[in-house]
Amino acid sequence: MDIYVYFNPISRPILDFLILLFLASSCLNNSSVVVESCMEEERRALLSFKQDLSDPSGKLSSWAGHECCQWTGISCNNRTGHVAMVDLRNTYPYTTGDYQWNTTEYLQSFLGGKLINPSLLGLKHLSYLDLSSNDFQGIHIPKFIGELTSLRYLNFSSTQSLNSVVGEIPSSLGNLSNLNYLDLSLYNYSLSSKNLNWLSHLSSLKYLNLRGVNLSSTGVSWLHEVNMLPSLLELHLSSCKIGGNQLPLSMPTINFTSLLVLDMSGNSINFSYPKWMFNLTSLTKVDLSGNSFSGPFLDEFVRLKSLEHLDLQSVGLKGQFPKFSGNLCRLKSLSLASNQIDGGIEEFLSGFSNCSFNRMESLDLDGCGLVGKLPSSLGMLRSLQHLQLSNNSFWGSIPEFIISNLSSSLKTLDLYDNIFNGSIPQSLGKLSQLLRLDLSYNSWEGNLTEAHFINLTKLESFAVSTTQHVPIIFNLIDYEWIPPFKLHRIVMHNCRVGPGFPIWLQSQTKLVLVSLENTGLSGAIPEEWLFKISSHILWLDLSSNQISGKLPFRFNSFQNLRSIILSHNQFDGTIPSSICSIQSLYELILNNNQLSGEFPKEWSLWSRIAIVDVSNNNMSGNIPSSMGIPSSLYMLKTDNNHFSGEIPSALQNCSFLERLYLGGNKFTGSIPSWIGSKVSTITVLQLQSNSLSGHIPHHLCSLPFLHILDLSHNRFSGTIPNCLNKLTSLIHSSYWHLIGFIDIEVTTVTVKGRVSEYLEKNVWFLTIIDFSHNDLEGEIPEEISSLVGLATLNLSINQLSGNIPSRIGNLRLLETFDLSQNQLSGQIPQSLASLTFLSHLNLSCNKLTGRIPSGNQLQTLDDSSIYEGNPSLCGFPLSKCPEDGDHMHEPHEDEADDEKLGLYTSAVLGFIIGFWSVCGTLILKKSWRYAYFQFFYHIKEKVALAIALKVARLEARQ
Template sequence: MEGLETCCGQANLTISCFADEREALLELKRSFVDDSHRLQSWTGKDCCGWKGVECSRKTGHVVKLDLHNPVIIDYDSFYNDADYAENYSRSCVGGEVSPSLVNLTRLVYLDLSSNNFSYGEIPRFMGSLKNLRYLKLSVARFGGKVPPYLGNLSSLEYLDLSDFWTNRLTSDSLSWISSLPSLKYLNLSGVNLGQSDDWMYGINMLPSLVDLNLSNCLVRRIPPLEYYNFTSLVSLDLQWNSINSTLPPWISNITGLLALRLDGNEFYGYIPDSFKKLTSLRQLGLSSNFLGSSFPSPVLSMINLSYLDLYNNKFRGSIPSNITSLCSLELINFSTNRFSGEIPNLGTDFYGCLTNLQYIQLSYNSFEGPVPESFGTLSSLIELDISNNLCSGNIPTNVGQLRRLKKLRLNKNSLSGMISELHFAQHTVLSELSMSSNSLVFNVSSRWVPPFQLQTIKLDSCVLGPEFPLWLQTQTKVKELGISNASISDSLPDWFEKIYSHVHFLDLSRNRISGKLPKFEKSNITDRRLVFRSNNFVGPLVPLPSDVHFLDVSDNSLAGNISIPEATNLTVQFLLLSNNFFTGEIPTSLCQMKVLWILDISSNLLTGKIPDCFGDIQSLSMLDLSDNNMNGAIPSSLSSLTNLNSLRLHNNNFEGKLPLLQDSMFLTILDLGRNNLNDVIPTWIGENLTSFKFLNLQSNKLHGDIPPSICLLEELQMLNLAGNDISGKIPHCFGNLTGMNIDHYQYEYLEVDLDYGGSIADFIKGVERRYTKTLPFLVSIDLSNNNISGQIPGELMNLSKLLNLNMSRNHLQGRVPENIGDLKALESLDLSWNDISGPVPYSLSSLTYLSHLNLSYNKFSGRVPTGNQLQTLNDPSIYIGNSELCGAPLPNACPGDLPFPKTDEDTDDTEHNHDRSSEEWDLVSRSGCWEFVAFCISRSHGVMHFFIS
C-alpha cells in the first residue's frame, strides 16, 4: 500500500524487531493450528525476517502481517477435485487468533485470507488496531456476527470479509461502516445482510468509496435515499441477491462507473434510457434477471464496453446490426433469451472494428438463417456458441481459420452439409467440439491427423460411420466423448480401449457397434459415466473400475451371469443392464454397493429370488426387475428402503403377499403386474403413501374389495387393477383422485431422468404401450377382468383429464352417467362385457379426442347417438351384443325409421341417400324415442320431402 515502507530482505538492516512484538507474534503462532508448517520460520530473534512478517525501514516496528493461504482458493475445484480440496485444506492455518495481536500497535496491513478458523467469530479486539489500513479476512471461514467494533478502524482503506462458504457471517446493521471515511474498497460478498435494512445508508456516508461488492448477501431491497454520496464508485457489484424491483435509476448518475454487475437478482422491466449516460462503462452484467423488451438501445451508447452479459432474461426481437459499433467488445453473452431473426454479421470484413471480440455466446434463443461467414474473420475469437437455436444451412469453411478458437458449440440446430478438414485447418488450440443434433456428415480422410487435441467431443447424431472414425485415435486428452447415433456399424478398434480408458464421460449409444465391451482403468475422478446402450455388444459384463458413477449397457446382446467383483469398492449409482440375455440369479454382491441409486436388470433371463439383502441398499431409489423369470416371495426386507421412488417387478412369477412398503414415503411408481401375488389391496397404500402416481397390480390373484383408502392418493394418475378377482363396488370417492383432474405437463414428476427406471406399460386403445418420457401424460383407470358389480359412480365424471377408462368384463349394472361427456380428455373407453343398460349417453358425441370405443355385449337400448367424433367410430363391433340398440353403424334400423322415396335420380346413389336420411331423422329421434315435430323438411337432390308426425 502507498506509504507502507518495510525493511524485510534489506541487506543493510542493522536492527531486529522489538521484543514485545516478537513475543506477540510467537503467542499468535501458539494459538494457531499450523499442520502445514507455514510458520516454521518463526524462530530466532529477528522477527522481521520471518515469513509473512514485514517491518518498517524507519522504525523497525511490525507493519505488515500477511498469512494468507498460498494455495489460491477456487470454488469449482474445491468441490469437484478431491486432490485440490485436500491440498488446499492441508495448507490452511486454523485455530484461534490470539489477543496478542493488539500488541502490534503499528500494524497497517493484516491478511489472514483463505484459511480455516472453523467459523469462529471475528475477534472484537481487531477493532483496536487503529493504524490498520488494509484488512483482508476473505474465505477464512469466520462465522457469527461481524463486530461493529471494526468501525473504530478510522484509517481503514481496504476491507474484505467475503466468503463463498455462504452467509456464515452476518450483520444486522452496517451503520458502523459510516465511521470509515477513508474506505476505498469494501467487499462483503457472502455476508448475510438480509436483516440489515440500513445497509445503503451506511455506505452512502463513504465519499471515497471506489469499489463496492455486496454480491450474494441476501439483500432484499435497495432503500430509497434523497441523495447519493458515493458517486466516486468505479465498480459496483450486487450480484446474486433478491432485489425484486426495477433497475435503480440513480445508477445512471455514477458516470465514472467502469464495472456494473447486477446479475442473478429479480430485476424486472427494462433498462432505463438514462443508462446511456454510462459511457465509461466497460463491464455490464445483467444476467439471470427478468428484464424484457427488445434489444436495449441504451447499451449501444456504452461505447467503451468490453463485457456485455444479458444471459437468461426475456429480451426478444432481433439484434441490431449497429452493435458492431461497440468496437471494444471482448465478450457478448445473449444466451437463454427470446432473440430471433438472423445473427448479425460481426466479422471484421464488414465493419472492421471488432478485432478484440473473444467470446460469442448466443445459445438457447430462436436465431435462424445461416451461420455468418463473417465469423471466420474474428481472429481473436476464443469461444463461439450458437447452440440450441434454429440456424440452418452449411457451416462456412473459413471458421477453420480461427487460430485462437478453443470452444466451438454448434449443437442442436438445423445445420446440414459436409464437414471437411478445411473446417478445422487452423484449430491448433481447439479443446471443445460440439456439433450434436444436426444433419452433418463428416467427410474426412482416413489418414487425417487433426491439428488439435480435444478434451470434449460431442458429435451425437452426426454421420461419422459406417467405419469407426480413425481420427479419434489421435485424440489422447479426451475427457468427454459423445458419438451416439452416429451411423457407426463397426467393431471397436484395438486402440480404443487404451486411449479412452480414462475418459470421464463416454456415450456410444444407438449405433451398431459390435464386439466385446472395452475394459477401463481407474481414473482420478468420482463420477465417470459410461453409456453403451443400444448396440450389438456381446459377451459378459466386464469388471467395473471403482470410479464409475453411471453405467448403461442396456439393449445389447450381453450374456452370462451378472458378476460384480469387488463391489464394496464401487461408487456406481446408476447400473442399467436391461434388455440383454443375462441368466442365472441376481448376485448378492450387488448388496455391497452402498451408494446404488438406480438398478435396472429388466428384460433379461434371470431366475431365482430377489436377494433378501437388497433391503441393505438404503440409497436405492429405483429398482426394476421386470420381464424376467424370477420367482418366490418378494422379500419383506424391501420395506426398509425408505428412499424408494420406483419399484417395478412386472411380469415375473413372484407369489405370496404384496410387499410391505408403508415406510417408503417417496414411492411414486409401484408396478407388480403379471405375477402370482395372492392378497387383498392393503389400506396402507393410501393411508401411508400419499405420493403414489402410478399403481399397477394387474394380472395377479388379488381379491376382496377396492379399499376406499385408494381415494386418499390425491396425486394418483394411473390405476391398473385389471385381471384379478376383485369384487365389490367401485368407490364413489374415486372422484377425489385430483391427480386425474390436472394438466400434468405443468409438473415435475420424478427426481431422475424418466429414461432410467421411470417407465411403465399400460393397455391403451386395446394395445400395450410403454411410457417413459411421456409417463407424466399417462392418466388411466383399468379395472377390467374382475368381479366388480354395482353402477358406474357419477363421481368418476369429475376426472376431466382421464385418457383411458377400461371397466370391461365385470358385472357392472345400471346406466352410464349421462354426463360422461365431462371426461373431455378421454381417448379410450371400454365398457364391454358387463350388464349395463339404458341408452348410450348422447354426451359421448362431445368427446373430441375419443378414438377407441367398445360398448359391446351389454344391455344398451335405443338409438346409437351420432355426430362429432362418433361419426368416425363407425365400426359395428363397437356396439355388437346389444340386441336392443339400433341405428347406424348397426345394420338394424330403429323402429319408426321411414326410408326416403326413391326416384330415378336416386337409383345410382342409394347408399348416399340412406346416409343422408339417417342424419336427418337423427334430428328428431334420439336414444330410440320419437319427439313430436310438426314437420321436417329434407332437401335431397333438389327434391323437397315433407314428413308429418
C-alpha cells in the same frame, strides 16, 4: 454436459492488488532484520486451533515443532516474527478447468469441525484470515472474530453448496476498522443479516462480497450503509433476495463513487433503473442479471464514459435494442442474455459505426429471442474474442465478412440451438485463435472436411449436430488425417464419423468430455485410445451406435470418470467387475445392449453412484446385495432382463432412492415393507410383469411423492388399499418434487392402452396407477376418487366387484380409465361424463346395467367395444334403452316399405270409417249435435286458460 470455470476479468487484478497491499503492509517481503522463529504464545494458539479441526487429508501434518512460521498456511512478519497470515482455504480444483478431479481427494480436501477455537485471539497481529471453501458443519461466525482488530483480509466464503457457516452475521465485525477485504459469499442462503449497521464502520473496506446472504429483512438500509464506504472498489450482492422495494430510485448524495464493480444479479428487482447508479462514474463492470429491471437503462448507461463491462443477463428487458451513442466504443463486455428483445441487432451494431476503435471483447446475446440472418456488421467488432448467440432463431449461414474480420481475435463462437441452415462454411478454418466452437442443434447439411479445421490449432472444445434427418458427414480425403488440435471436449450428435473409430478421433488423447451419439461408430472400442484418455476423462457417451464386442476390462484405470453412457449398441458378454473400481462414477447407463450374466457384486465400492441402468438386456441372477448396495443410489433400472429372487432388502439403505424400475423380470415374493416405511422418497415404482404375490401393502400409501405405481401382470391378491388418498403427489395437479437432471434416456410405460417411451426428464409429468392383470377382489375404494392429479387408472383383468365409485368424475385429469374384465355391477356413474380429458375408456366384460351416461367427452368415444360384455347396458353407442321406444333395432329397408304401406292403408280406412260414423250420427241426431259442440266449447275455455297461465309464468321469470 457443460462444465465451466468462471474467472472475473475485472476483479482479479483488484484482488491481486489487495493481496499485494497486504503483503507490503505486513512486511512479509525483504527486510533488513529477519526473525527465524515464531512466538511461543502464538504457536500454542495455533495448536489449540488445530485441535478442533478435522483434517482427513493431513493438510496440517506440518503443524509440529517450534518453527510455526514454516507450517502450511502460516506466514509471519519477517521483521517482528508475529503470525500475520493464516491461509487455510481449500484450493482443490472443483471444476474441469484443471482436469484433475478425483472424488477421493475431493472428499478429503476439506478442513472441518464444529468449532473455531477462540485461541485465535492469541494472534494479536493477524492481518489475513482465510478459511474459505471448507466444511465447518453449519457453525456460526464467531463473535470473537471482531476482536482481531488487525485484520485486513477476512474470507469465510464457500464455492460449493456446503454448510460452512450459518446464522446471523455478527455485528462485532464492525470493529474491524482496518479491514480491506471481506468475503462471506455462499450459495445456499445459510447466512443472513437483519441490518448492516456494522458495515458503515469498515471505512477502509475495498472489497465486499455477500453473495447468497439473505438481506430481505434489511429494507433500504443496506444501501445507506454501503454508501458510507468511500474506499469501496467492488460490491457483490448477487442472490441476496433484495426486492424491488429495497432499492431507492434516488439518493441525496453518493459517497462510494470509487466503485469499479457492481454485481446485484439474481435478485428480485422489478422496476426502473435507479438514477443514483448513473453517478457511479468509475464503474467498469455492472452485472444486474437475473432481475426484472425495466426502463431506459442502456440510454442512460452510455453516459458512463469509463464503462468497460456491462451484463444485463435475465434482466427482463423488452422491446427493441436502444440506440447507442459513441460512448459504446468504450465497452469491453456486454451481456443481454436471457432477455426477450424484439427485432434484430443491426440498430444496436450501428452504434459502433462511428468508432475509430472499439474495445468490445465479449458479446453475449444468448436466449434473447432474436430472429433473422447474422448481419455482416458484426465484423466491425475487430477486437471481439467471445461471441455467444445461442438459443435464438438466427437462420441462413455465417457471413464470410464476420469470419475474415475476426480471424485473429475470436476465441469463442457459440451458435448452439438456432436454425442456421445450409452448409457449414469452410472459412471457419481461418479462425486461428478459436478455443471453443459450438454449432450444435441447427439445421446444417453437407460435409465437414479437413479445410474446416486447417488453422484451428488452439481448438479445445468442438460441438456440432444437425436437426435434419440426413446427418452431417465427416468427408475426410485422407483416412490417416491427424487434426492440428488436441480437444478437451467433443460433442457430435447425428453425424457420420464412422464406420469404425477413425484415426483422427483416436489421435485426441486429452479428452475430458466425449459425447458421440448416433455417429455411426462400429466395431470394438480401441483399448489403446481408452487407456490414453482414462486418467482425465470425466464423461463418456457413445450411445446409439453399432459398437460391438465386450465391454472394456481396464476400467480400473479410469479414476475420474463420472458418467459412462454406452446404451443402444451391440455390446455382449458380462459387465466386468473392474467397472466397480471407478469410485468417482455417478452414472452408469448400459441399456439396450446384449449383455448377459449377473451384475457385479462389487458395486458397493461405488460411493457416489446415483444412476444405474442395465434395462433391456439379457442379464440374470439375483441383484447382488451381500456386499451392500450404494446408499447414494437415485435410480435403478433393471427392467426387461431375467433377474430373479426377491427384491433385495439392502435397497432400504438407499435414502435418496427415487426411481425403481424392476419390471419385466422374474422377481418373486411380496413387496418389502421398507418401501414406504424406511424409504419414502420414491417417485416411480415399476414392478410390472414379474411373479410377485401377496397383498398390495398399505405402507405404499406412505410415499408422498409417488406418481407412477405399476404393479400390473403379477399375482397380487386381496383388496385395493383404501389409503390411496394419502398419495399426496396424486391429489394435486402440480408437480414440484422432481430433481430433473436425467434427460438422455427413456422409460417405458403403458399409457392409453399401448406401450410408450418417454424421456426420463418427462417422466414426472406422468401420473399412473396400474394394478391390471392380477387377482384383486372386493370393491374399488371410494378414496380413489380423491386422486385428482391422476392421468391413468388401470384396474382391468382382476376379480373386482361392486359399483364404480360414484365420484369418479372428480379425477378431472384422467385420460385413460380401464376397468375391463372384472365383475363390477350397478350403473355407470353419471359423473364419468364430466371427464373432459378422457381419451381411452374400457368398461367391457363386467356386469354393468342401465343407461350409459351421455354428454361431453363420452360422446366422442363411439366405439361399442368399450361397453361390450355387459348385456344389461344400453344407450349410445349401444342399442337404445327400452324406455326410449319399443323398437330395439332399425328395420330392414324392404320391411320398412311394407310397414309404411300398411300404415297408410290403415290410416285411410280408419279416417273414412271414423269420419262417417261420427259425422253421420251427428247429422241424424240433434241432441248429439248439441252435446258435441258444448263439449268442445268447454275444452276451448280450458286450453285458453292454460295458455294464459303459461305466458304469465314466463313473463314473471323474465
